[in-house]
Amino acid sequence: MLFSLLDKFFNRPLTDEAFAKKFMDSTRKAGFSENLNFEKNEFRIRHGDGSYFNLHNAFRDYQNADKAQKSAVLTGYVSTLLEAGRKTETVFDNVKAQLRPVIRNLAMLEEIRMEHARKNGDKQYDYVSQPLGRDCVILLAVDSPESTATLTNGPEAHWGVTMEEAVKISIENLRDTTNEAFGEIIPGLYAGEWADGYDTSRVLLPDVLQRVPVKGRPVFMVPSRDVLMVTGDKDEQGIRQKVELAF
Structure with a gap:
């Protein structure tokens, strides 16, 4: 509270960390009850069971907005995160080009499993993956400009594709967007x-x-x-x- 008042008094620029806190506070006020963790180096928020919300666009638009419009900009991006977290049925043709493969360490997934067990007792937490070496796996993700939704349960049943088929598509999508870097x-x-x-x-x-x-x-x-x-x-x-x- 004190630092916030000092920032207003001295008109200090909003830092990445301060914006992330403001964003997460607004997300909580909007009713989001799942995990929210700010990853400073990537300037993104990890939420739910492993999805990510990138803050770059939100921060840029918030800074460029007029004072009277800043609240509306923040609310709009918070709504985007809330919408990404909802279990809505998607049509495969609409999401096919957004599929991407992500590699995760088994230790991270076991941490999520333990956190899930701590919060939900005996309720089982499972994930659908393909092995990659001894300590990593391939998961499926849906990529968008603002967020990366990791599909820990694999492709949705109504899509009519197997995990193997979906991963193959995701790898081809990644190849299409990969330049020499x-x-x-x-x-x-x-x-x-x-x-x-x-x-x-x-x-x-x-x-x-x-x-x-x-x-x-x-x-x-x-x-x-x-x-x-x-x-x-x-x-x-x-x-x-x-x-x-x-x-």
């Missing part, structure tokens, strides 16, 4: 620079990895959900630096 961060070591929330999902596009100019075959590492690093299997220094950077 690997940057050399250390000689011989490259990192994805798409910054669109799907950097790590590009490991599902081997043709993209093959075009990275590394020594030998590309070897990738995903040290976090938003970081994809690639070097060559013939580049000992690159591999060593990749591991050091990951730690």
Whole structure:
């Protein structure tokens, strides 16, 4: 309260964190009762069982709006999040082009499972996925400019497609939106620079990895959900630096 009053008195610019708090407070007042967690580095809010709401557009429009219109702008974006969280039936043809694959660590999903058990007792929490290595899985997501809705239950039953078919479609969609965006961060070591929330999902596009100019075959590492690093299997220094950077 004190800092808020000081900001008004000194006319301080609204920070990312302050806007995120304002947005989440408004979302709570609108009746949203599920999880809300602000992820500062990505400037987005994780809500529900793993969906994301990106704040970039909301913050820009809020800042550019006249003082009298700021409340309406905020309310509009809050309504978008609330609508994304509702279990509404969607037509597959309308959502097909928005499908994207997302890679998640099993530990994160187990954290969600434990949180679900803590809140709901013995009620079972399950997710539909495809394995990727020993500690990661592929989940299905629906992408929009403001939010990413992770479909932990897989494709909706009335869509008439299997998880395998939906993931295949999502990978092709990702390929269609993937340009060349690997940057050399250390000689011989490259990192994805798409910054669109799907950097790590590009490991599902081997043709993209093959075009990275590394020594030998590309070897990738995903040290976090938003970081994809690639070097060559013939580049000992690159591999060593990749591991050091990951730690």
